Amino acid sequence: MGFKITSTGHYVPSLVVTNEDLTEFLDTSDEWIHKRTGISERHISTGENTSDLASAAAKKILEKRGISASEIDFIIVATMTPDASSPSTACLVQSKIGADQAFCMDINAACSGFVFALSTAAHYMKSGLYQKGLVLGADTMSKVINWEDRSTAVLFGDGAGGLLLEHGDEDGEDCILAEDLHSDGVRYLALTANQKDVQNPFHAKEESQPTYHLEMDGRGIFDFVIRSVPKTIEDVIKKANLEKNDISWVIAHQANIRLLEAISKKVKIPFSRFARNIATTGNTSAGSIPILLDQMIESGEIKLDSKEKVLLTGFGGGLTWGSIIITL
Ligand code: 4VN
Numbered sequence: 424m425g426f427k428i429t430s431t432g433h434y435v436p437s438l439v440v441t442n443e444d445l446t447e448f449l450d451t452s453d454e455w456i457h458k459r460t461g462i463s464e465r466h467i468s469t470g471e472n473t474s475d476l477a478s479a480a481a482k483k484i485l486e487k488r489g490i491s492a493s494e495i496d497f498i499i500v501a502t503m504t505p506d507a508s509s510p511s512t513a514c515l516v517q518s519k520i521g522a523d524q525a526f527c528m529d530i531n532a533a534c535s536g537f538v539f540a541l542s543t544a545a546h547y548m549k550s551g552l553y554q555k556g557l558v559l560g561a562d563t564m565s566k567v568i569n570w571e572d573r574s575t576a577v578l579f580g581d582g583a584g585g586l587l588l589e590h591g592d593e594d595g596e597d598c599i600l601a602e603d604l605h606s607d608g609v610r611y612l613a614l615t616a617n618q619k620d621v622q623n624p625f626h627a628k629e630e631s632q633p634t635y636h637l638e639m640d641g642r643g644i645f646d647f648v649i650r651s652v653p654k655t656i657e658d659v660i661k662k663a664n665l666e667k668n669d670i671s672w673v674i675a676h677q678a679n680i681r682l683l684e685a686i687s688k689k690v691k692i693p694f695s696r697f698a699r700n701i702a703t704t705g706n707t708s709a710g711s712i713p714i715l716l717d718q719m720i721e722s723g724e725i726k727l728d729s730k731e732k733v734l735l736t737g738f739g740g741g742l743t744w745g746s747i748i749i750t751l
Pocket of ligand 1: 459460534578614640641642644645648678679682706708738739740
């Protein structure tokens with residue numbers, strides 16, 4: 424019995440911060456940010472935490488499908504900015520939406536989080552043990568950014584998105600056609616956030632502990648992405664026994680428009696088939712792929728039940744990277 428994507432949704436905080444707004448406290452310019460990244464503005468939280476963003480997205484997903492939260496068997500939230508180390512953000516979402524029958528957990532694979540979480544959820548669905556699963560990607564990057572560092576503060580935004588996986592009544596193919604997931608922890612220093620040293624009464628440090636913000640080796644990440652992402656795109660297409668022309672859309676993590684252009688060139692899939700929203704969202708980490716997927720469905724560019732094939736590809740901290748081909 425196959426399972427499919429039956430609903431999608433997203434939520435971004437209402438405050439829009441333009442590049443111009445950032446120049447009030449950072450030595451930067453709209454021209455530089457837009458030319459180098461493709462970003463014009465981003466949504467920034469004024470107090471909503473990751474579970475609030477994820478819950479708002481979840482409510483929209485359920486509303487569109489017209490089902491109650493009690494019907495959900497599991498909630499997986501991909502995030503690198505959880506409200507707390509415990510409880511998981513997924514448990515907070517459960518409580519906020521009233522999904523009282525669900526089991527809930529977070530997955531942290533940074534910007535690849537949604538792809539890794541969708542893979543996890545797909546394997547739960549494949550087991551046949553569960554009927555309905557919510558997969559969410561949500562990050563409040565604004566709480567880990569160093570707002571005095573112009574090289575990173577201009578890149579990120581806040582937001583959440585997700586989808587509902589459901590078993591159908593009739594026999595059908597699964598909506599996941601292939602996956603290709605990778606990590607390389609040896610290169611973890613390329614992107615870190617909130618790294619924590621051991622601090623307890625039995626291990627006293629002489630100096631006071633600094634605050635650890637997001638730190639990124641931009642060049643290093645760029646090199647990694649341009650070496651690894653074209654390969655995972657080609658490999659996942661091969662694993663699905665498809666040709667590049669069978670892919671209607673590539674929904675890549677919205678990290679940098681120049682980088683997406685370079686990936687498109689290298690894999691020889693026209694840039695016109697790379698979905699984009701980075702101009703208005705910035706890099707929303709685990710939120711980026713599901714937000715864009717939902718926007719494409721809302722605009723009618725991608726249709727549920729169309730049998731179209733869409734390639735999702737994520738990459739970022741860990742290092743982590745990977746791709747999934749879904750059919751709608
Ligand atoms: C994947 C990527 C990035 C990323 C890295 C560097 C970067 C985005 C550095 C050079 C700068 C323009 C901006 Cl590729 C971040 C993540 C984390 O989600 C994942 N932009 N830039 C320039 O042109 O000088």
